[in-house]
Amino acid sequence: MSPAIGSDEPRPSVDAATSGASLALDLLAASRDEPGRPGAGVRDLLARAGVAGAEAEAVVESVRESQLRGARLRRRANELEALFSTARELVRLQDVDEVLGRLVERAHHLMGTDVTYLSEVENVRGDLRVRHSVGTVTPGFRDLAVPAGVGLASLVAGTREPAWVARYETMTEVGHDDRIDAAVRAEGLVSFLGVPLAVGDEVLGALFACNRFGYDYTPDDVLLLSAFADHAAAVLHTARALAERAAAVVRAEEAYRELERHLAATELASGIHEELTSAAMSGGTVVDLVVTLSQRLGRRVWALDDQARLLDGGGELPSRPVLRDAVGRSQLSGHAELVEAREHRWLVVAIVGADRVLGSIVAEAGSGPDDSVLRRALERAAQVAALVSFKRDAVIALRAERRARWLLAVVDGADDVLSAEVEPSLRAMTPEACAVVDVLERDVADAAFVAAGAVGENGVVARRDHRVIVAWSVTDPVAETERLRRLLADRLHESALTAVVCTGLGGWADLGPAVERATADLRFLHPLGIEAATVPSDSLAPYHALTSGEPTAVIRFVDELLGPILAWDERRGTALFDTLAGFFDDGESRHAVARRLRIHPNTVQQRLDRIRSLLVGDWDDSEFRFRVQAAARLERLRRSLRDAHPAG
Incomplete structure (x- = not known):
């Protein structure tokens, strides 16, 4: 309690109170300093104020703690300010x-x-x-x-x-x-x-x-x-x-754009598919489909056959081997395949049937990335083209089968039975030639189908055993038969196919004997080693009478008569056979043979003497001379055919 007024206790002086307040302020100021030793300054203040001993040390320690606490608070404030500054930057x-x-x-x-x-x-x-x-x-x-x-x-x-x-x-x-x-x-x-x-x-x-x-x-x-x-x-x-x-937004935007592109592509592809289907239902061909596709896509499109040949028109395309390779890859993948060559790009899609490639469609792909619309359109077009090909093949096969039965009936002399099955224009046609193609052990049914498509309205095709028979009405039957033979060889992957052509037919009545003669000629050519060729039957006419039902009879006939001469020439490199053949060709004149061979007549005589010594027989016997002459002509025929049509 404060002293009562009028008390006898002494009252503190004003100087003492002022001194105490000053000491308190000084101590408070010291407590706000940076941490460290309070120093003599605080102790001096306390000494002047009459504070010493334990009380002075307690005050010094309190000042030190206040300094540490204040420093910690200031540091904490700085830390919080720094953290708040970082937080503000984090928000922004x-x-x-x-x-x-x-x-x-x-x-x-x-x-x-x-x-x-x-x-x-x-x-x-x-x-x-x-x-x-x-x-x-x-x-x-x-x-x-x-x-x-x-x-x-x-x-x-x-x-x-x-x-x-x-x-x-x-x-x-x-x-x-x-x-x-x-x-x-x-x-x-x-x-x-x-x-x-x-x-x-x-x-x-x-x-x-x-x-x-x-x-x-x-x-x-x-x-x-x-x-x-x-x-x-x-x-x-x-x-x-x-x-x-941000990446998710970009992906979403890209997905949306891709969806738009996909919808546009689907709409365009569906429209193209509808047009292609309509064209197919109205009887359009693969070429018609390609024209429609080209117009809708605004780029060049081509149709190829099963051998990668253009069905119509022209244009710059990769080589046939490159196209065939791309068609093979498309057949396996079921999709259009990209081909790049000579700084150009194409998309190739196979037209696939039940067991083989029916053809292909090729389109320009441009210089940029591959177009999904083009791919989808081409793949759908290939499906429609396959249906068109099935329909066409079914019609062709039915018609070809009917015509083939009639042709075989004509060959066998029983055409009256089947005459009602064929169109009148076929019966009215006058065949001018026939051809028989030996397909060896290959698929004769496939060969006949391909031949029927190639011959078209220029003839009739049938098959018998391992041979294809064609009745032609063309200007150059030998050239056309050779073209057909090469086509079949390419399709069947067999280069050794051989064909014989009989010309000069006067009508259907001559067809049977002509086919029989061409078939016999094929048997005649085989032992002579003639293959991969088209041979006119007329070139073999002088020797038909010499041929028998046994294919090797001709070879045995030549070897029995001329074998010693041929062996002599082979061993010694001489020309006895050429001298003998020229002797018969020039009417048995030694001087004519000498001029032909550009040798001396005495040399011709020496060769003839050697020939007579090698051959077993009487040269004065006309039958023997005929046989030797016939054998020489057969051997010359074999050599000329081999030179004209080398194997392979």
């Missing part, structure tokens, strides 16, 4: 690198360390790379990469806990790496404090504060750096989320 996040750079700078300033840097996880293995640093002096450290499993950074990222070392070279908690150790030595760093940058279960990197001297980091250091690390993690996480969102 524009440039991730700039925000992270400022964050590292603030951490460096508040931590007061020599170096502060941020490492970011850069791949799924967990490798880290320095992204931002402050206080570094070596370029190598500013872009330092730390493989997963080594270094303090891997320890922090792996444990998701703060870690520090007072001296890096003595660290044993995790493995060292020579390259990283060299970078640390070059930078002069000794002590490290690292804290993780983590969001949920994901570690994004680590934030480090380092000194170039040994230092034991305090809990306050860990807490402060962790606060900055949390902000850095938020920045990285937000940046990644924004990047993923």
